Amino acid sequence: MPRFEVIRPLRAALSEDKALFNAIKNIFGFYPGNIFLYKLALRHRSVAKELSNGAKVSNERLEYLGDAILSAVVADHLFKTFPLKDEGFLTEMRSRIVSRAQLNNLSQKLGIVNLIQTSPDTNNVYRSIKGDAFEALVGAVYLDQGYEFTRKVLIEKVIRLHFDLEQLENNNTNYKSRLIEWAQREKVSVEFVTLNEVGHGYTKQYVVEVLLDKKASGKGRDYSIKGAEQNAAMKALMQVEEQKTA
Numbered sequence: 042m043p044r045f046e047v048i049r050p051l052r053a054a055l056s057e058d059k060a061l062f063n064a065i066k067n068i069f070g071f072y073p074g075n076i077f078l079y080k081l082a083l084r085h086r087s088v089a090k091e092l093s094n095g096a097k098v099s100n101e102r103l104e105y106l107g108d109a110i111l112s113a114v115v116a117d118h119l120f121k122t123f124p125l126k127d128e129g130f131l132t133e134m135r136s137r138i139v140s141r142a143q144l145n146n147l148s149q150k151l152g153i154v155n156l157i158q159t160s161p162d163t164n165n166v167y168r169s170i171k172g173d174a175f176e177a178l179v180g181a182v183y184l185d186q187g188y189e190f191t192r193k194v195l196i197e198k199v200i201r202l203h204f205d206l207e208q209l210e211n212n213n214t215n216y217k218s219r220l221i222e223w224a225q226r227e228k229v230s231v232e233f234v235t236l237n238e239v240g241h242g243y244t245k246q247y248v249v250e251v252l253l254d255k256k257a258s259g260k261g262r263d264y265s266i267k268g269a270e271q272n273a274a275m276k277a278l279m280q281v282e283e284q285k286t287a
Contacts, residue, residue: 049072061073153178
């Protein structure tokens, strides 16, 4: 038995971070090497630690790294799983897997949401906090264990256990993509216009309207422009369906 397989459980049992060691083991199937990385991955910017030089430390850098690693692993896995599918299909499937909604749900299922350090009422403002923490943890695993180890963990412990690729293939919740595809078939022009920004700072929301042949057909609001576009597209698609059945 490799020496680290004996030392890490012992270190976890004796550590003041025993609960976090065990949580990572339950989620990803291994004991961390550098527990600091995982603690940092779970520190939201609302409770960022300020250093002596004034810099604030949170999980944002790890989130950036984890996002890139996750995207690469998912792209590689889909490429090998669907050898006859084209680039458009692979891109769309990857988008569905790594979407903020999917990662938020995944974080909830894995129990990561219970480990995140945030300020009170943070979830009312930062709607992507759960998914962001998952990506930050992926970044932590990568720095702690390397790419190949991270790839195996994501495929075995995340993708194969928590994603039904066949169901995901047949369930298109990308309303903007669906609206654009419909517009192309019907030869209708489609345009997304940002009308307004409501609120300030972290509470700011965007209001987006979708125009079909220059006619207002749906309005959406969200904390991100992409989210607002999705909401507007959903309403436009509902309007299109209603017109079909009228």
